[in-house]
Amino acid sequence: MIIERFKLTCDRLVSYQQLACCSTYTGIPVRGQDILIYANVDVWQEALLLTGHHGDITSMTFGNNSPILLCSASDDYVIIWNVEVCQKTVSQGNIAAGTIIGTLLGQVVHLSFCLSDDKVAACAGATTYILSTKKKQTISTLTGHLGPVTSAEFCPWNEDILVTTSEDRTFKVWDLNTETLFYQSFVLSASPLLSALFIEENEQIIMGSSDGQVWCFSLHIGFSCQLVTKIDLHKSEQRLQGGAAEKSPEVDISKPVLKMASFASFNGDTDGEKRDMCWLYVGCTDGLYVVNLDTSELVAVLHFTDNPDLSIAMAGSWVFCGKGMKSMLFLVSSLFTPCVGLLEFCLDDAERIQAGSQGFSIFPSSSPLLESPLNAELKKEVNHLKKKGGIKEQPLVFNSKVKSSGYTSSPRKLLFSPIISAEKGQSSRKTKKKGLLLKDYPEDIAPPTVLRAHLSITNKPVYCIQYSGDGKQILCGLGDNSVLLYKSSLTGNPAVYTGHDKPVNSVSWSLNRQSWLSASHDQTLRLWSQDIPEPVVIMGKNMFSKHIKAAQFYYLDKFLLVASGDSLQLYLYHVDATHDDIKRYQQRSFVKLSSCFSTTSGTHITDLSAINDFFSYIVLACASNRSIQVFDMNIGKVAAELPDAHSKAIHCITQNKGSMFSTQAPDLYNLFLTSAVTDGVKLWDLRTLRCVRRYENHVNRCHSCSSAISPCGRFVACGSEDKCAYVYDVRSSSYLHKLQRHSETVLSLAFNPATPQLLTGTLDGKISLFDPTSGLCVSRQ
Numbered sequence: 001m002i003i004e005r006f007k008l009t010c011d012r013l014v015s016y017q018q019l020a021c022c023s024t025y026t027g028i029p030v031r032g033q034d035i036l037i038y039a040n041v042d043v044w045q046e047a048l049l050l051t052g053h054h055g056d057i058t059s060m061t062f063g064n065n066s067p068i069l070l071c072s073a074s075d076d077y078v079i080i081w082n083v084e085v086c087q088k089t090v091s092q093g094n095i096a097a098g099t100i101i102g103t104l105l106g107q108v109v110h111l112s113f114c115l116s117d118d119k120v121a122a123c124a125g126a127t128t129y130i131l132s133t134k135k136k137q138t139i140s141t142l143t144g145h146l147g148p149v150t151s152a153e154f155c156p157w158n159e160d161i162l163v164t165t166s167e168d169r170t171f172k173v174w175d176l177n178t179e180t181l182f183y184q185s186f187v188l189s190a191s192p193l194l195s196a197l198f199i200e201e202n203e204q205i206i207m208g209s210s211d212g213q214v215w216c217f218s219l220h221i222g223f224s225c226q227l228v229t230k231i232d233l234h235k236s237e238q239r240l241q242g243g244a245a246e247k248s249p250e251v252d253i254s255k256p257v258l259k260m261a262s263f264a265s266f267n268g269d270t271d272g273e274k275r276d277m278c279w280l281y282v283g284c285t286d287g288l289y290v291v292n293l294d295t296s297e298l299v300a301v302l303h304f305t306d307n308p309d310l311s312i313a314m315a316g317s318w319v320f321c322g323k324g325m326k327s328m329l330f331l332v333s334s335l336f337t338p339c340v341g342l343l344e345f346c347l348d349d350a351e352r353i354q355a356g357s358q359g360f361s362i363f364p365s366s367s368p369l370l371e372s373p374l375n376a377e378l379k380k381e382v383n384h385l386k387k388k389g390g391i392k393e394q395p396l397v398f399n400s401k402v403k404s405s406g407y408t409s410s411p412r413k414l415l416f417s418p419i420i421s422a423e424k425g426q427s428s429r430k431t432k433k434k435g436l437l438l439k440d441y442p443e444d445i446a447p448p449t450v451l452r453a454h455l456s457i458t459n460k461p462v463y464c465i466q467y468s469g470d471g472k473q474i475l476c477g478l479g480d481n482s483v484l485l486y487k488s489s490l491t492g493n494p495a496v497y498t499g500h501d502k503p504v505n506s507v508s509w510s511l512n513r514q515s516w517l518s519a520s521h522d523q524t525l526r527l528w529s530q531d532i533p534e535p536v537v538i539m540g541k542n543m544f545s546k547h548i549k550a551a552q553f554y555y556l557d558k559f560l561l562v563a564s565g566d567s568l569q570l571y572l573y574h575v576d577a578t579h580d581d582i583k584r585y586q587q588r589s590f591v592k593l594s595s596c597f598s599t600t601s602g603t604h605i606t607d608l609s610a611i612n613d614f615f616s617y618i619v620l621a622c623a624s625n626r627s628i629q630v631f632d633m634n635i636g637k638v639a640a641e642l643p644d645a646h647s648k649a650i651h652c653i654t655q656n657k658g659s660m661f662s663t664q665a666p667d668l669y670n671l672f673l674t675s676a677v678t679d680g681v682k683l684w685d686l687r688t689l690r691c692v693r694r695y696e697n698h699v700n701r702c703h704s705c706s707s708a709i710s711p712c713g714r715f716v717a718c719g720s721e722d723k724c725a726y727v728y729d730v731r732s733s734s735y736l737h738k739l740q741r742h743s744e745t746v747l748s749l750a751f752n753p754a755t756p757q758l759l760t761g762t763l764d765g766k767i768s769l770f771d772p773t774s775g776l777c778v779s780r781q
Contacts, residue, residue, distance in 0.1 A: 015316025020060035021331035078102035208257025236298035261320035283318030441662035462761025471754030477504030622650035646676035659753030719746035
């Protein structure tokens, strides 16, 4: 995967020196004070010799534009060279000369050009000098670090912004116009920071330290930094190799982040909205590390020792020379031998590694098989119940309820009465009262961030919340063993449903909104019907050997889908809507086990998710061994397994189910979320069976905080233990809003399927309603 284009032998060791390389030329020091410029296309042609320094050259770098400029630094001078002019001068038999832009700055360890090549940043000791290539003088002097400055990089979208890293383990963001600080970081690590990199596509900045730690910060308006993610290269490599690195008897090699580069791949278009993924290339002493920045996951490690054809066994310095359409060039110096090598890495290889195997689709491509478990029916049981008189045929018309029959009302004396009080032009037709719900879910509205209502409903946790499909009702499963049924406006007293002996951990609405489920830690599942205070079906402990982790309606309300222990169970059910006051405790409704499926490894299921709004064969389940199991219910088995999806067991899995009020692209329904303690939230694509985004700004260290996707598919909401709820943009790993004013850990949350609202439930039994528009907050006890 790595090809060595050429190798150059130096007259002395050049480890830990900043060398110069671009897509056209390579520059290395010779005899300490001179420079040799080689052409990358034909390295065997005569090199260009540049002389002018009186001290040993410590750093070099090429510019970003044409004509190509080279900046070199020693203790005496900082010189700018125009490579094309120098080549022409030498070809005429004269000695090439450069332009001095700085003198007596000290030992310069790092040089960098701004995007327009008008400025150069030079790091010497604890000071950073900003030199002008046109005015040929020092225009800014930045001091403030407590240790030597190791790198300085210009912001690509604003040249007046500079970031510096230092051995004092902090970084600073500077305003070059005023020579003041925009942002000063805390101490990031126990080891010095060595390198920095701006990511223009995401407006982020990456920091790397000498102990293999990588930090990603987002730059907001005002250039204040917010931590997005942190990556430990050593631990990431262990996870990538399945723990093999941890068991290896070899001596552990440190992984200093010597240099970094990024590359954004596009899916058939260079438009920013069409960006496929962003790659981070990290150059360390032992090789090249390829990280998917969208997921913060290490996808490949290319060790020098695994490529015996390379001249480099250990790297002393890296220079990322630039990228073409299909490859990226690196100039690497050897740590222990006086040589450098120009290496080429194919960018398609990283995408090929990440692509994985063929995935699935949430939409079925064919009708169910004849032997499919989804073809099960309840015909025999229903017919038997009819014969026993359990289901009585009712007359089509009841005369007592027909108004025109005249049996229940007195005869009308006045047949017609004209309306004489109506104003002119006013329609006589009664207008419908405007409701709270919108006809169509708005696609371009801001996320819900304003607190509209705050209710204290119990002193026990709110473990689960779910809206009905029309968004008019809310189910809340509580830690006091009860379920509350609210109106979506949270006005009026809720209906209370009791019967469970332990906390309710799962609730689910049916598609027709006439029935709903509640599952509890007491190993029972109850099926409720509207306007009936008792459950119509009670599935007791004798039906389940383990705790019920999740339950829901499935396949357009045809089945009950239950996860208990290591099994996924499908139940057919029948609900008898008749009501007999004398035999009110006799259950006329019943359930029947249709199919039972087990996980591949026999581990317990921790959560499940399936689409009920339309026919779908796919059921997603997460197991206690940190894996994701993809069940194909058409064939009745596990079709795929994603091992080690998180570093800890997954406690929540949520699909993008949309709603009847919103319209999304069909491919978006293949996205789903998983949450794990201490490992954030990951967004997965069922089509490729890989993680496409990661969100970890929220705090989740011990509680099972849930996550949800908005009906429009644009936002992700996560509960957090810092008494806040976080709202993310699906396309960005940095959070958009931090919803505060909660009194405890936010355990559960749900988006209203009909209007842009977010409901949250906390550990101390309070629920809060957030709206995208401003308004008064209503509090109730």
